[in-house]
Amino acid sequence: MRIKKQGFWKGAGQHENVLIINGHEYYKKSKGELNQTIFNEMQHLLADQFDIKTTVVDKDYEVEEEVEKWLWADVVIMQTPIYWFSIPGKFKQYIDRVYMDNIFFKGSNQYGRGGLLTGKKYMFSLTWNAPEAIFNNDEAFYEGKSLDEAIMHLHKMNQYVGMSPLPTYSIHDVVKHPNIDHYKHKLENHVAEVFGIGEHQ
Numbered sequence: 013m014r015i016k017k018q019g020f021w022k023g024a025g026q027h028e029n030v031l032i033i034n035g036h037e038y039y040k041k042s043k044g045e046l047n048q049t050i051f052n053e054m055q056h057l058l059a060d061q062f063d064i065k066t067t068v069v070d071k072d073y074e075v076e077e078e079v080e081k082w083l084w085a086d087v088v089i090m091q092t093p094i095y096w097f098s099i100p101g102k103f104k105q106y107i108d109r110v111y112m113d114n115i116f117f118k119g120s121n122q123y124g125r126g127g128l129l130t131g132k133k134y135m136f137s138l139t140w141n142a143p144e145a146i147f148n149n150d151e152a153f154y155e156g157k158s159l160d161e162a163i164m165h166l167h168k169m170n171q172y173v174g175m176s177p178l179p180t181y182s183i184h185d186v187v188k189h190p191n192i193d194h195y196k197h198k199l200e201n202h203v204a205e206v207f208g209i210g211e212h213q
Contacts, residue, residue, distance in 0.1 A: 030062040031085035035069050035092030035103035042093065044070070046139055046186055046195070051091045053196055054137065057203045062087075069106045078110045082129070087178070091137040099166065107169065116173040127174020134170045135178040135206070136163065137199075144184040178206050 032054055036047040055064055065081050067073055082088065092099050099107075111117070120126030142153075150156040159182055160167065167177060181202045183195045203209065 028062050028086040029084050030058055030064050030087045030089060031067065031081050032058075032064060032089045033067045033069065033091060033103075033106075035090055035099055035106070037070055037095070037100035037102040042095075044093075046190065046192070047091055047093055049192060050137060050139070050183075050195065050199060053199055054089060054091065054203070057200060058207065058209075061207075061209050067106075069100075069102050073106075075109050078106070079112055079115060082110065082116070082132075086132060088132065088134045088175070089137055090134065093139045094142070094163075097162075111169075111173060124168075124172050127172055130174040132175045133178050134175045136166065136180045136182075138163075138180065138182040139186050140182065140184045141187045142184060144182075 032051060034044075034047060034051040036042075036044040038044055051066075051068075055066065058064060065084065067078060067081065090099075090103075092103055095101075098104070115128065117128055118126045144159075146152040146154050147157065147159045147162065154162050160180055163180070170177070179202070181199060183198065186195075
């Protein structure tokens with residue numbers, strides 16, 4: 013799966029609405045400092061040109077309020093670690109509770125064509141303990157698959173409700189080789205390229 017990078021922000025003279033979700037779930041060995049840092053930095057980078065709302069799934073939230081945030085948003089950014097090849101349990105529970113029948117999707121004669129959030133975009137922002145070298149490598153664990161192919165199931169849950177993807181931001185080997193300055197710089201470049209703002213504007 014390849015997602016072409018292009019500036020989302022078109023300079024239309026008005027703010028777009030962005031919902032940023034921190035999907036981290038706390039464990040003693042995964043306390044969430046890095047995901048919180050990226051979550052905060054994402055808000056900082058986008059704040060001047062976008063109206064922003066946020067959700068932290070590890071804290072209390074009201075389902076009805078979350079549904080309203082999704083309906084309000086033009087873009088949803090999902091900041092999350094990858095636990096056992098997918099999102100954390102609390103984030104999955106959030107999805108199960110918030111993706112409402114007849115609000116996010118409806119029945120369709122063709123499976124997967126009943127999404128009601130058409131026109132909205134989403135972006136994954138991921139932290140992995142896995143090294144980046146395992147992707148696009150026929151000899152490595154993912155057997156030649158790209159990063160986006162490895163998370164196809166996550167893309168499909170958003171395609172099902174009618175959303176379209178922005179390029180994924182992903183950082184790797186974060187336990188053995190943490191490098192916050194590098195991660196922030198990479199994020200700044202990614203946001204500039206995808207949203208058409210920042211140093212590459």
